[in-house]
Structure formats: structure tokens, C-alpha cells
Amino acid sequence: MTAIAHPRPTPQRVRPFEKTRVKTPGWLKLILGRELAPTRAEYDRVVDALWDGDPAMDKMLDWMYASDPALARRQFKQAMEEGIERVENAPEALKTFFRTVETPPAWVDRQLLDEGMRFIHGTGLASTYVLRDLALMGGYLLSGFNQSLLMTGALNRGTAQRVAETGKWWMDCTTPGGLERFGEGFKTTLHVRLVHALVRRNLAARPDWDSAKWGLPVSQIDMVATYLGFSAVMLGGLRKLGLPVTPRESKAVMHLWSYACWLMGVEEKWLVFSERDAIVLLNHTFMTQSKPDDTSREMAIALANEPLERHFPSFQALRRRLYYHQHLSVSRFFLGPDKMAQLGLPENILPWYPWLTLLPRFATYSLRHWLPGQRAEQERRGRREQEDALASLFGDKTHGVIQPGANHPAHT
Incomplete structure (x- = not known):
């Protein structure tokens, strides 16, 4: 890979190349087959793409x-x-x-797409915990991502609605046939892609958008990091919650999100089809991020409070408090006390829910996954759990993806 001959200016949010030279632990280098830190050419390529839409x-x-x-x-x-x-x-x-x-690109394999969807169904609520309490909550630590979100009001006002809309897109993409031409996942992906482009165009033209600091709103690298959250981060988080993942299942999930995010506008040169390559690329996107700041805390606190707005058919007040503490405990399990403090979240939270459920989850999942005749029922049961979780976020509102109002930068 050659270095960028005439790179565009480096946004201030980017970590200097010298500070990326962190030695990779021996065990991780053995797994990855390389150093985690970028080469100079890789660094220049990622930083330059902060100007690409x-x-x-x-x-x-x-x-x-x-x-x-x-x-x-x-x-x-x-x-x-x-x-x-x-x-x-x-x-x-x-x-x-x-x-x-x-x-579709020539590499798209419909069987792998279907396998990835069915695997996700079988994970039930575990995948939703990882995506919400690790990928989304942890993503707020990287304040470079937060600027576009904050300026759209997407996740600091009406958080439950915004999380629900993202969940609706995720459900559409993981429904069998959802990524076929007229499937709901295909259509909602194009809708969200248009919204992203409108946000990018309109925020970049605003006087309060600091391009020298942040680069282009909703850049290729920001989209790449988000896409890897749905694939590599989810797979790693599932394992930590006690769900075994086979190499074939890993390949199917990576394939699924590579296609979904190709439809979303991620350029093919950034797509990766193995977890090992995804972990390396994800780390390279992290170096383009600023440290946690006030936006990190604002976003994190809003997300932490989101369960207090959910809708349940019975025992609503009790279940709201239960899920509030449950989600915080999952974030504590994944992020640790220091990062919780950086996000302005309660520091006295223990990871009680993952601790209590880890072994039962491993045993139950493994039995249903491998016993003859049980996997289809596991997938049906898991999908019902995911559907019920989405319903609790929407309440009596229509299940849909974002429809920008008059004050949203994607409004036309």
C-alpha cells in the first residue's frame, strides 16, 4: 500500500502518528498475524478519508x-x-x-447472508445488549463521532425514539429477504443513506461546523467504524457474554454487514470479510477520534436514561427501573469503571447482570444451538425477544426509521 501523495489537511481530532505506535500484545499479534498499529501508509489513508463522503x-x-x-x-x-x-x-x-x-457486487453470497441473519436471530437479547451497551455506549467515548449526532439532536433529545429507529433498521436488515431489492432492509438502508448525505451536505455548510477540527460530517471513516460496530464488535461482545461463535458464523455475520453497509454507502475498499481484518481496521479508525468530552457525557447519560421511557404492558415502573440498572451493569461489564466515569455514568455500578447470567446463557444457548431439532426453535424464540424489545422502545408510535422534521439538517 502506498502513502497518500498529496493528503488533505489532517483534522485536529486525529491522534498524531507517533502516538499510534503502541506495541501489540504477543497473543493478539499471533491471532491477527500482524501489529495492530497502522503503518504510515495505512495511517495516511485512513486520515485522508475523513474528507470523503x-x-x-x-x-x-x-x-x-x-x-x-x-x-x-x-x-x-x-x-x-x-x-x-x-x-x-x-x-x-x-x-x-x-x-x-x-x-449487487459479485462477491455477495445469498446463503451467507441468510446464515448471518439466522445466527443473529438465535442470539436473542444478547446481541441487542452488545450493540446498545457496548457498541453505542462505548462509541460515545470517541468524541469525533458525536459532533454530527449532537448537531442533529439525534441521540440527546428523544433518545428512545432514535434508538428505536436504529433498531428498526437493524431488524429490517436481519429479516430473511430483507436485503433483497424490495425487502424492507434494502429500502430502509437507502432511506438512511439519503438522510446521512443530507446531514453531511447541510452540516458542512453551517458556520458552527468546524471542518478544521472534525473533517467532513458523516465521513467514510465514521461510517466504517459504525459498520464494524454491527459486525466485529457484536461478535466479540457475544463471546464475552458467553455465546460461542463458530468461524462459519463469524464469516456469515461479517458478510451480512459488509453488504448492508455497501448499500449504506461504505466504499468497497473499506469492506472487510474476516474478524481479524475488522479488528485491525477498527483500531485504525479509533486513531481518528478525540478523547471523551462534554458531548460524550451528554450522549451517554441520555442513553443510560432511555429505559426509563420504555413502554411495557404490565409493571411498567418496576420494569423501567430494572432495565435501567440492567443496561448500566452490562456497560460496566464491557467498559470497566474508568470508562464509565469518563462517560459521566454512575461509578458504583457492578456488572451484576452479566455475572449472574453468563453460565446459564452459555449452557442454554449451547444446548439449543447444537441439540438436534432445537436450533430452529432457538432462532424463533430469539427473534420474538428482539421484536418485543423493539416494541417496548416504540410504544404506541409507528415503527419506522428517521423522518427528519423541520429543524433537522436532513429536512428538505
């Missing part, structure tokens, strides 16, 4: 704003829902975009 969608937005944004968005929605051929006199920019996303 989503070229295909950004180009389509140029057309959208050059014409009639409201009409163009309606045409986009019709093409997404019904197919580009149903859009009367479809503009060439719209045709080009949809021809691209409707042509």
Missing part, C-alpha cells in the same frame, strides 16, 4: 438541489419503493444511482 449519493444530491429538492425526494422515494422504471421521465442522475445499488 458518499460519492454516489453526494452526486445525486447535487442533482437534487440543482432541480426541485422536494420533487426530487419524492422521485427518490418512488424509485426506492417501486423501482426506477416506475418513475415517469426519471432523471439520469436518479437512474445512475439506482442502477448502481440494484446491481
